[in-house]
Amino acid sequence: NAGVMxxxxxxxxxxxxxxxxxxxxxxxxxxxxxxxxxPEEGLKFMVYLQxxxxxxxxxxxxxxxxxxxxxxxxxxxxxxxxxxGDSAAYFCASSxxxxxxxxxxxxxxxxxxx
Amino acid sequence: KQEVTQIPAALSVPEGENLVLNCSFTDSAIYNLQWFxxxxxxxxxxxxxxxxxxxxxxxxxxxxxxxxxxxxxTLYIAASQPGDSATYLCAVRMTTDSWGKLQFGAGTQxxxxx
Numbered sequence: 001n002a003g004v005m006x007x008x009x010x011x012x013x014x015x016x017x018x019x020x021x022x023x024x025x026x027x028x029x030x031x032x033x034x035x036x037x038x039p040e041e042g043l044k045f046m047v048y049l050q051x052x053x054x055x056x057x058x059x060x061x062x063x064x065x066x067x068x069x070x071x072x073x074x075x076x077x078x079x080x081x082x083x084x085g086d087s088a089a090y091f092c093a094s095s096x097x098x099x100x101x102x103x104x105x106x107x108x109x110x111x112x113x114x
Numbered sequence: 115k116q117e118v119t120q121i122p123a124a125l126s127v128p129e130g131e132n133l134v135l136n137c138s139f140t141d142s143a144i145y146n147l148q149w150f151x152x153x154x155x156x157x158x159x160x161x162x163x164x165x166x167x168x169x170x171x172x173x174x175x176x177x178x179x180x181x182x183x184x185x186x187x188t189l190y191i192a193a194s195q196p197g198d199s200a201t202y203l204c205a206v207r208m209t210t211d212s213w214g215k216l217q218f219g220a221g222t223q224x225x226x227x228x
Contacts, residue, residue, distance in 0.1 A: 004157075033215060042118075042203070043158075045215040056214050091157060102148070103216070105158040 002026070004094050004106035012112045019079040019086070021109045025094030032075045033103060034067060037089040049075060082113045116141045120204055120219035128227050133191035135222045137204030142182050148216065149178050149189050150203040158203065162189070166209070194226045 005024040013019050025032050034046040045059040049069035060067065064082075069075040079086055089110050093103035117140045127133060137147070146165045150158040162171045162178040164187070170179045175192040191198055201223045205216040 031213075035216075035218075042220040043205075043216075043218040045217065048214045056211075059215070093158075102160055102163050104160070105150075107157040110155075 004029075004092060004104050006090075006092050006106035006109050008109060009107060010110050010112070012114060013082050014114050015083055016081050019082050019111055021077040021079075021090050021092075021111070023075040023077070023092030023094075023106060025075070025092075026104055028096055029094035029104070030097050031095045032069050033093045033095075034075075034077050035091045035093065037091065037108075039088070043091065046077070079111075082111075084113050087111055087113045116206065116208060116217050118204060118206055118217055118219040120202075120222050122222060123220065124223040124225075126225040126227065127194055129194060129196060131194055133189075133194050133198065133224060133226075135189040135191075135202050135204075135224070137187040137189070137219055139185045139187075139206050141208070142185050143209045144182060145207045145209045145211070147178075147180055147187050147207075148205045149176075149187075150205060152201045152203055152221070154201075161202075194224075196226045196228050199224055199226050 007022050030051055032049045035043040036046055037043045047060050047067045048056040052071050064080045066078045089108045091108045092106045095101045095103045119138045121136050144166050148163045149161045151161055152158050164171045164180045177190045180187045201221045203221045204219045
């Protein structure tokens with residue numbers, strides 16, 4: 001069973017461009033979480049999704065950021081019109097259906113905005 | 115609002131010494147608590163998960179204790195090795211978010227010198 005996969009591992013964008021980060025959860029996992037780790041800071045929750053539903057987006061910036069987890073295919077975190085402050089490591093985690101179960105984290109996507 | 119604090123922020127010990135890492139949280143209404151390891155440029159690996167009803171969990175050289183009433187958890191690593199060098203993160207899941215997000219501390223960066 002492959003682990004959580006994220007791609008790309010490294011992404012460079014210029015200010016104003018769009019960034020698309022992909023996350024493929026582990027097989028059998030229907031819960032996906034996105035976290036952001038800014039330089040020298042801890043991980044901050046962004047959004048929690050189940051298939052075709054956003055359950056909790058309380059950590060998402062109000063503008064430019066969106067997330068989806070379609071019925072088929074990976075979860076996507078989309079950042080429009082990136083700014084330098086968006087430079088960070090973005091981690092995806094998945095867990096099986098169930099309450100309070102252990103999450104499995106992907107290797108992260110490191111976004112650099114020039 | 116839950117605040118998760120990890121002290122110290124950094125720790126350096128000679129090989130063979132025992133490691134003691136501390137995590138405190140302000141709101142005791144937690145569902146569970148996890149300890150993670152993060153290697154530079156890599157994702158997170160879950161080390162131990164303690165349910166709120168438990169006092170401790172053990173895995174090999176690792177032991178984590180939980181005192182929910184005082185808002186504290188301690189991770190002990192016995193007989194440290196250079197391979198234990200990493201950043202250790204503590205994360206709590208709240209009872210009100212038992213299906214959802216983790217709240218992380220900023221981490222303790224550990225260096226074990228040969």
